[in-house]
Amino acid sequence: MTTRNRVCHINAAAEAFGIRVGSSVDTASTLVEQIVVCNRDEAKEQRMLRHLAQWAYQFTSHVSLKPPLGLLLEAGASLKLFGGIQNITGRLQGGLAGLGFTAAMSVHHTPLAAMTCARAGLPHMTPPEKMPVSALGVEARIIEALQKTGVRSVAEVLALPPAGLSRRFGADFMDHLQRLTGNAADPQRYIGEKPVFVSEINFLSDITDTSALIFPVHRLLQEFHEFLMTRQLRISAFEFRLAHRHHPPREITVTLAEPENDLSLFRLLIQLQLDKVRDVPEVDSVRLSAHRFVSSESVSGDLFHGTRFQQSDGRSGALADRENGLRLINMLHTRLGAQACFGLALANDHRPEKAWTQVPVHQRRDRSLPDMSDESIKRPAFLLHKPYRLQTRDNRPWGNGALTLLAGPERIDFGWWDGDAHVSRDYFIARHSNGALYWLYQEQQSHDWYLHGIFS
Amino acid sequence: MSPQQNPNLQKLMQNSGLWRASSIDRELQSGISSGFDVLDRELPGAGWPADGVTELLYDTPGIGEFRLLAPALARLSRSQSRRIVLISPPYIPYPPALHALGIDLDALLVVRPGNGRDMLWAMEQALGSKGCSVVLAWANRTPGRKRSTGQAQQKGPGNGLEKGLENGLSDKQIRRLQVASKEGRSWHILFRPAAAARVHSPAELRIHLGPDTGGAINLKILKRRGGWETDVIRVNFNDGLNQPTPDFTKLFIPSLKRNHVISNQARRPLDRPVFPATADRNLHPE
Numbered sequence: 001m002t003t004r005n006r007v008c009h010i011n012a013a014a015e016a017f018g019i020r021v022g023s024s025v026d027t028a029s030t031l032v033e034q035i036v037v038c039n040r041d042e043a044k045e046q047r048m049l050r051h052l053a054q055w056a057y058q059f060t061s062h063v064s065l066k067p068p069l070g071l072l073l074e075a076g077a078s079l080k081l082f083g084g085i086q087n088i089t090g091r092l093q094g095g096l097a098g099l100g101f102t103a104a105m106s107v108h109h110t111p112l113a114a115m116t117c118a119r120a121g122l123p124h125m126t127p128p129e130k131m132p133v134s135a136l137g138v139e140a141r142i143i144e145a146l147q148k149t150g151v152r153s154v155a156e157v158l159a160l161p162p163a164g165l166s167r168r169f170g171a172d173f174m175d176h177l178q179r180l181t182g183n184a185a186d187p188q189r190y191i192g193e194k195p196v197f198v199s200e201i202n203f204l205s206d207i208t209d210t211s212a213l214i215f216p217v218h219r220l221l222q223e224f225h226e227f228l229m230t231r232q233l234r235i236s237a238f239e240f241r242l243a244h245r246h247h248p249p250r251e252i253t254v255t256l257a258e259p260e261n262d263l264s265l266f267r268l269l270i271q272l273q274l275d276k277v278r279d280v281p282e283v284d285s286v287r288l289s290a291h292r293f294v295s296s297e298s299v300s301g302d303l304f305h306g307t308r309f310q311q312s313d314g315r316s317g318a319l320a321d322r323e324n325g326l327r328l329i330n331m332l333h334t335r336l337g338a339q340a341c342f343g344l345a346l347a348n349d350h351r352p353e354k355a356w357t358q359v360p361v362h363q364r365r366d367r368s369l370p371d372m373s374d375e376s377i378k379r380p381a382f383l384l385h386k387p388y389r390l391q392t393r394d395n396r397p398w399g400n401g402a403l404t405l406l407a408g409p410e411r412i413d414f415g416w417w418d419g420d421a422h423v424s425r426d427y428f429i430a431r432h433s434n435g436a437l438y439w440l441y442q443e444q445q446s447h448d449w450y451l452h453g454i455f456s
Numbered sequence: 457m458s459p460q461q462n463p464n465l466q467k468l469m470q471n472s473g474l475w476r477a478s479s480i481d482r483e484l485q486s487g488i489s490s491g492f493d494v495l496d497r498e499l500p501g502a503g504w505p506a507d508g509v510t511e512l513l514y515d516t517p518g519i520g521e522f523r524l525l526a527p528a529l530a531r532l533s534r535s536q537s538r539r540i541v542l543i544s545p546p547y548i549p550y551p552p553a554l555h556a557l558g559i560d561l562d563a564l565l566v567v568r569p570g571n572g573r574d575m576l577w578a579m580e581q582a583l584g585s586k587g588c589s590v591v592l593a594w595a596n597r598t599p600g601r602k603r604s605t606g607q608a609q610q611k612g613p614g615n616g617l618e619k620g621l622e623n624g625l626s627d628k629q630i631r632r633l634q635v636a637s638k639e640g641r642s643w644h645i646l647f648r649p650a651a652a653a654r655v656h657s658p659a660e661l662r663i664h665l666g667p668d669t670g671g672a673i674n675l676k677i678l679k680r681r682g683g684w685e686t687d688v689i690r691v692n693f694n695d696g697l698n699q700p701t702p703d704f705t706k707l708f709i710p711s712l713k714r715n716h717v718i719s720n721q722a723r724r725p726l727d728r729p730v731f732p733a734t735a736d737r738n739l740h741p742e
Binding site: 318320321322323324325326327328329331332335336339340341342343344345346355356357358361378379380381382383384385406407429431432434435436437438453454455456 | 516517518519520521522523526536537538539541545546547548549550551552553554555556557561562564565566567568569570574577578581582585586587588666667668669697
């Protein structure tokens with residue numbers, strides 16, 4: 001692992017070959033030919049730390065970040081819920097291992113003492129006096145000076161006259177000691193309430209087949225689901241990002257008809273999306289992120305829903321019907337896109353083209369519109385996207401056959417108020433010689449005939 | 457020997473879902489009333505089926521193919537919390553008209569897949585979802601007819617539909633839809649070109665639709681469960697759409713000479729529609 005061409009982390013094998021932290025990459029390569037060098041990405045580390053902080057939120061609401069590599073959890077309030085500190089630390093270790101992290105963990109009365117213990121690898125609740133000075137986490141200059149005077153442990157520091165220490169190393173150092181021992185308050189900044197989910201998996205080798213992505217993606221989704229469940233949240237959209245260092249990243253957005261927290265649905269939708277991806281040659285990291293959450297109202301489910309009491313004669317509960325419908329909409333959306341799947345509604349306009357609107361299926365309909373239906377006015381069941389210009393024969397509309405006008409005219413005037421050319425149309429119902437019924441109009445300016453609808 | 461006497465035959469009749477063509481059960485109301493008595497009398501279960509594939513075969517849009525279904529759709533849209541899905545309608549299903557026909561717009565879901573493969577996928581998913589009472593799909597391309605496909609496919613995106621269903625739906629595809637429809641307990645209405653009547657189909661109910669000049673539609677049931685092919689049945693809509701307004705010819709229309717209004721009878725054979733029956737995006741003046 002390197003930063004700016006300097007080795008910053010090594011494993012045991014590298015150390016055996018004589019590579020040391022701080023030597024240059026060139027030196028290391030000279031020593032061993034087959035070393036694997038990874039560039040350290042500090043921004044990525046910080047993202048990971050923030051992500052882990054969000055993950056740790058399931059144990060306590062008081063989580064604070066201790067950059068570069070620390071997380072502080074205030075566990076006092078959670079002891080009763082989890083049944084003791086052993087349970088919390090056990091679950092933390094297990095969970096972190098599952099996510100692919102190893103952590104040094106320590107429990108103590110004060111934040112600083114816990115951090116110090118973890119850094120020095122001391123057992124839980126080691127009295128501050130037994131901590132080595134080198135683990136204090138203060139400036140290197142102070143540690144060096146203390147060690148030069150023969151002071152090794154915190155007990156020896158505390159034995160020194162405070163006035164002298166303060167004069168020599170500054171008031172900050174004294175404050176640090178006070179907070180370490182719990183003699184001064186140490187308020188923490190806890191991570192915000194606003195939940196953000198970002199999780200990323202990096203692969204050591206490139207993945208060229210999108211079907212191989214399904215396992216890491218399932219792991220991310222599992223994690224995402226836990227995140228949602230512990231916070232009682234639902235999500236209406238989340239994003240996947242497939243990235244590779246040599247290609248521009250590819251974003252995949254999954255939009256849901258209604259906020260959901262159903263893991264199996266997420267899996268299904270992602271599978272559909274991944275099946276569509278054709279243009280991604282290789283991938284070396286997958287990221288799942290979500291921002292806008294909706295708190296999950298507890299739906300009081302139908303008592304018999306999903307049980308054997310559900311009627312099998314085709315009349316299942318309305319709730320189950322609704323869920324099935326939403327599931328279908330989610331799937332259609334995901335595979336076909338949001339434009340290919342919509343609902344219909346009336347609009348408050350007398351222009352035939354604008355008397356209707358296409359509405360997103362997940363939008364609640366506006367029920368306040370007045371009922372404008374008038375039985376006496378006939379409208380065709382199907383409207384053409386664009387009126388189709390008809391030919392005329394002997395001043396009569398003609399379209400591969402004679403059109404017999406049956407009813408009309410119905411004058412519709414529009415356009416004079418919104419800047420368009422003033423349009424005036426006379427609508428007729430006409431029967432074609434082939435038996436079909438059409439909705440025609442004649443423009444008053446040009447006397448041209450148009451076909452506008454079909455009475456199917 | 458009659459089946460009553462042969463125990464083996466009797467057992468077979470009971471266990472295998474076989475039916476006797478002569479014993480169509482008109483008393484049992486298991487279907488959804490079509491709203492037209494004359495049609496209900498001929499349909500098995502005295503109405504439209506609750507599931508299975510129903511094929512409507514016709515060539516000319518506008519002869520009343522939707523008005524025939526409207527009473528049943530209106531009832532289903534209001535009585536069930538399940539959806540009505542329209543897949544690849546050739547034109548805009550026009551909400552003011554649907555509303556006037558009594559259909560609850562909130563129940564409707566329009567799906568416009570970009571190509572034939574997606575269309576079949578959407579049909580199967582919708583049918584099997586258990587969340588839809590009816591799935592209507594417009595697959596009316598004449599099997600094997602190449603006339604407009606070559607031309608249409610060059611005209612921008614969205615016309616891939618012809619590609620997947622260029623030769624119409626296959627036997628196998630309809631069988632899959634039939635299975636999905638039974639599984640999801642959804643009624644599947646499949647609009648197909650009249651020429652599809654020549655080929656076999658696993659659909660449970662097949663009806664040919666033909667035009668009528670006086671506010672009605674002429675239909676002929678080609679295949680039904682528990683019955684033979686019928687004669688032409690004339691279903692009258694009674695909606696006054698296809699009748700001239702009484703005083704219409706007396707109205708003064710400046711740009712229209714009076715005698716234009718009087719019907720001139722068909723001079724041409726009835727086979728050509730006014731314009732191509734596919735999406736009107738393809739329309740262009742001849």
